[in-house]
Amino acid sequence: MKNVLQENVEIILPENGLEQKFKQAEEENRKLIIKLGFDPTAPDLHLGHAVVLKKLKQFQDLGHQIIIVVGSFTARIGDPTGKNKARKPLSIEDVQHNAETYINQLSKVIDVNKTKIVFNSEWLDALSFSEVIQLMSKVTVAQLMHRNDFNKRFTENTPIAMHELVYPILQGFDSVKIACDIEMGGTDQLFNCTMGRQLQEVHQMSPQIVMCMPLLKGLDGKEKMSKSLNNIIGLTDEPNEMFGKTMSIPDSLIDEFIDLTTDFQNEEKKNLKQRIKNGENPMNIKKLIAKNIITQYHDGESAEKAEQFFVNQFQNKIFEEKSFEPVSIDLLHLNQQTTTLLELCHRLKKDESKTFMRKLIESGGIQINNIKKNNPNEEIELVPETKIKIGKRSFFELI
């Protein structure tokens, strides 16, 4: 049972902490309290979040108590410097609304009826300034500056406003207030989660375990999945969208997707990975992954329909001649509705130089929707189903 709980986990701090917590809870005849923080400014959940949520679900299935701590205190302050336009101060109603949206999405993975939702403004609003000073005195500047991004910004002379240093302390204090046993997050939350350990110790509590899940890569196969990078599969995406996006992931991501996004049994996971190693067309495996994901967040019937849609829409028509690689327009990062032929080809084939691409265009090596194009500066409309042939072997279709 504990083996399953440690599956896919990237960091457990301290290493043997989980066993001890289970023992402690057993002795005290109580549930473990598992915390997940939620920033109510961004309620759109994607498969990256689900990696963490599925781990929470495992604990929930064992009867433990999940507490979602809504970061209402900081959300209501927003970005006091005014520089980060995305962090406007939210009203109580905004926070409430976003929390509801979030809980609604959470229900796709965990049982929200058994989940406790708390708002940290409940205790942070009530702190007096002298209590804040007491809290801050427990943490040193050097500790905070060890956090990767602070360290980098400090070294590079990128301003860090003082209040930013306070936020990790608050996240730690949340753990004190809910008497957290295990704080869960992505690996990017490791530092903030260890603050909780420190502050609990100061408050004479047994320090929480920190469990960090790996950060799922986004559709580009490079950066972590993140709404601001436009590379996500959202938990509320429509089945057809989920299918197409999954088909568009680079082959290098397949193993990671098998592990972190599907709910196949372990034997099946191994088997799928082996089939790729054995030289099977990766598209077959991606289809299985896509159907599995849709079955989780919608249902099996929707999954079958989405596959059919994909096959009719793209594969039957296009792949009869060649395998066209579906490319999400979002992923081209062009942020406009048209672009030059040269720019489009360059985005699709990043490994080639622009000079090479220009020559290829001028020599007649490019076709758009079966029509040869040889003016690198021609404006091309970025619409779905546009088919691009680059050279003899590269075929793309915008989706």
Add this chain to the structure above:
Amino acid sequence: MKNVLQENVEIILPENGLEQKFKQAEEENRKLIIKLGFDPTAPDLHLGHAVVLKKLKQFQDLGHQIIIVVGSFTARIGDPTGKNKARKPLSIEDVQHNAETYINQLSKVIDVNKTKIVFNSEWLDALSFSEVIQLMSKVTVAQLMHRNDFNKRFTENTPIAMHELVYPILQGFDSVKIACDIEMGGTDQLFNCTMGRQLQEVHQMSPQIVMCMPLLKGLDGKEKMSKSLNNIIGLTDEPNEMFGKTMSIPDSLIDEFIDLTTDFQNEEKKNLKQRIKNGENPMNIKKLIAKNIITQYHDGESAEKAEQFFVNQFQNKIFEEKSFEPVSIDLLHLNQQTTTLLELCHRLKKDESKTFMRKLIESGGIQINNIKKNNPNEEIELVPETKIKIGKRSFFELI
């Protein structure tokens, strides 16, 4: 008039700021508000503090408003890390009591009836946590780390607790709350005073001028005068004590004392410095300084009596043979009532090695109260009037 105000000032920030402030006050037909911060944990004033107070007095005499900001907020918190035992949390009564002691001592230099006394807990206690966050967001970590001592501690890995970074921001906020025009302090307050400028600008106020007075050196002639270094002349010291201590300053301090501790006219100051240059016995000048100081903090008659006492007690008896140099027992930093002969001689003649001193003792070169002593390990009682002769030319008397 403005020349007088700039006399002895070590730093004015910005350089031409004083003139502008005077102009502004004139146009708005109002008094200037001059701020001095007071830490109510340490109410004992000494000549070092008086350097700043005398400057305040000059502004007061011109009709401007002095506001003493009592740091009651931080004093009541104390040192939340518990490491600094000297900074225990003070009760409201403690703060009140210390403030009264302080005001009493202030009256030796400024007119306390025309002085406004405010307690910063009045506005800091009332700050909500989210207001604190707003305030902190106006200041960057890098700025704070530029403060000399923070920078040094950070570089040397000496822990800085987070709340320490907040205190300069609070001092700045005090300036906002009292609409300060000029903040006064020693040069060690330069950084904290500039925080006031920054926060006033953020609050759409004309930023205060910062005026820093030099830090008077203590009786040891090396470190700044400070109670914790045991090298002070207190404003409430008895006349005889003031006289003796002043006579004990090293000759290298005489010019500084003339400038910063006496109220001689400028011509007279120049004249005294010249007399020393001309080769006059520095003791004559020290006596004049001592009498001037006592006249300021007690009265002329006490000054005469103190001189008489000193002459009878030490000079007539001892200096008939040789000039004994009075040495304050405190300054030996022995913190005990006896010490070995070797240690005592070593403290009195720091420039000589212990090896040399041991040989000198063993060869009979030392006398205590006219009795030859040649055991370096003999315990000597540290009592006033003990006379020590080291070699042929060095004569000390403990006071």
